[in-house]
Amino acid sequence: MSPRVRLRDVAAAAATSPKTVSRVINGDPRVSEATRDRVRRAVLDLGYQPDPLARSLRRGTDDTIGVVVDSVADPFFASVAGQIERIALPKGITVMIASTNRDQEHEREVLERMAQRRVAGLIVAPISGDHAHLAGLSCPVVFVDRRATGMEADSVVVDDHGGAHAAVRHLVDHGHRRIAFVGHEPELDTLRRRLAGYRAALHEAGITEEFLVASSPDRDEIVHATADLLASRRPPTAIFSPSTRSSMRVLPVLHRLGRLDVGFVAFGDLPLADSLTPGVTVIDHAPEVVGRLAAARLMDRIAGRPLPTEVITAPLRLIPRGSGEVPA
């Protein structure tokens, strides 16, 4: 529309210099009340709005934070991202979201691009195994869901070991002794921890028999492996699904086969989990909490508050809905 109002236009209208207008805009106290008022009026009259690009170029940093996750289409990360946005926006911080699609090369590219844009900070669900290359980024980084390795940075995670332990313990308490872990992804630190929690719970209960399906939830193999396992001569009486993605593949199998007698507990909540029959017992993954904690910590870092590097653990809770309470 109108050709864009600049600082100098406001300055002219307020009969002062651009720098003084800049001071008023940025809340510098060293401006007289009278001038300040004139400037404020001019700003309103002309509908002036600062140019974020020019400002960032000069300042060397942008009022933007980057969020890099596996995929925005993943409900867990979508919730995390939504929460971050909710916290950042009121502070005048813009959020840029990007997906890695679980591809290391892609992750690198996306991060580089954000760094190039001089983002003030990054929240990353890292997919690469070693994050040393991220140490070179000149802005604070907070990891979510998976913790930092190879560099000093805060991470906001959930208690993978404890959550898995609680889930399996819950099944044991309902009489199950043959419990499968379906959907292992050994390349993910998170999953390895959940596997350890599963094993610890078995061990504690004096169970030595382990059922492990290590097919990735992204491939159809998991479907067949699960069906085969249930059809085997000595099948498990319960399944622990260590990730939402795994649950989305395994639950349909159970329902298709009508195997609703099989105990089932999932790590990560699911939409419609309480409309299934039986309802799906889950360890709630608390994406909102993860998002909130990560955003808060990043703000602290951007503000330069001196804090020790930390692994922040979001609390988990078990939500019994039926599938985890079927007897063995």
Add this chain to the structure above:
Amino acid sequence: MSPRVRLRDVAAAAATSPKTVSRVINGDPRVSEATRDRVRRAVLDLGYQPDPLARSLRRGTDDTIGVVVDSVADPFFASVAGQIERIALPKGITVMIASTNRDQEHEREVLERMAQRRVAGLIVAPISGDHAHLAGLSCPVVFVDRRATGMEADSVVVDDHGGAHAAVRHLVDHGHRRIAFVGHEPELDTLRRRLAGYRAALHEAGITEEFLVASSPDRDEIVHATADLLASRRPPTAIFSPSTRSSMRVLPVLHRLGRLDVGFVAFGDLPLADSLTPGVTVIDHAPEVVGRLAAARLMDRIAGRPLPTEVITAPLRLIPRGSGEVPA
């Protein structure tokens, strides 16, 4: 880490001027092969990467498109956004996603901020009723899910009327005559069209009895209203849910009450829809298609290709899974 390589550093290394380097970077053909090679080598040697902020400031436009939707945490919009990202990124275009949380004021603010950043284009799921104020934006806008009103702009929508019509027709074909429309939101154009489709299908079948629950899916009222409706003296034998958000509220009611004899067809696919018993029959909303079409059209606009303003309709298909095929 290293202090950032600038154009002039590359120029120095290649023994030429910044402008010539700029020409090479931007693929200007009017540079001799020899110079071009020297520059390319220098770029690689120094690891030069252009500064997007400086470039945008000078050019007056940013290689970024903004995506503004109800909420990234909404699975439909998350898919749409994911698809847009997938198309934009390989073209070197950065995507900024923001949520309106269905708040007009918020929408205005977010859009203003993006415009301020000189985005090259916008993809918007508009929440405000009249979009005339968006006409002032100096970049192309493509609307998704809901169509433009009050301004000339492309929209990518689904066939709301036709989809709803097909859904209700499907129920009629299975013998239902008392079919409820649960979860109307009269302020949304989309929903009004779906309601019209519902009515048209009833009319065609010679049905005069209409059941309408106009509670917003965001409020608990919809739960009670649905339960009351089913408990009434002359209840519907089937329900058409005109939105995913509505389905997420209504399905739990049906399952909690054990009313699996009630026919159910939803507008918009649902995660785990085929694990419910019965599986949920849906009109697939095709978020990926909507995203792809919107992104493609926006690219056309940004490239300045002369095209008539259009309402592009993404195809829908009915996926029968059981709930829509229960007899009356």
Add this chain to the structure above:
DNA sequence: CTGTTAGCGCTTTCAG
């Protein structure tokens, strides 16, 4: 308390 000068890194003139 206020203003001037310079320059963030790039690209658009316009002149060789």
Add this chain to the structure above:
DNA sequence: CTGAAAGCGCTAACAG
């Protein structure tokens, strides 16, 4: 084909 000068809109540095 190449380069010098100017400036996008803003703010840091340094006067006054």
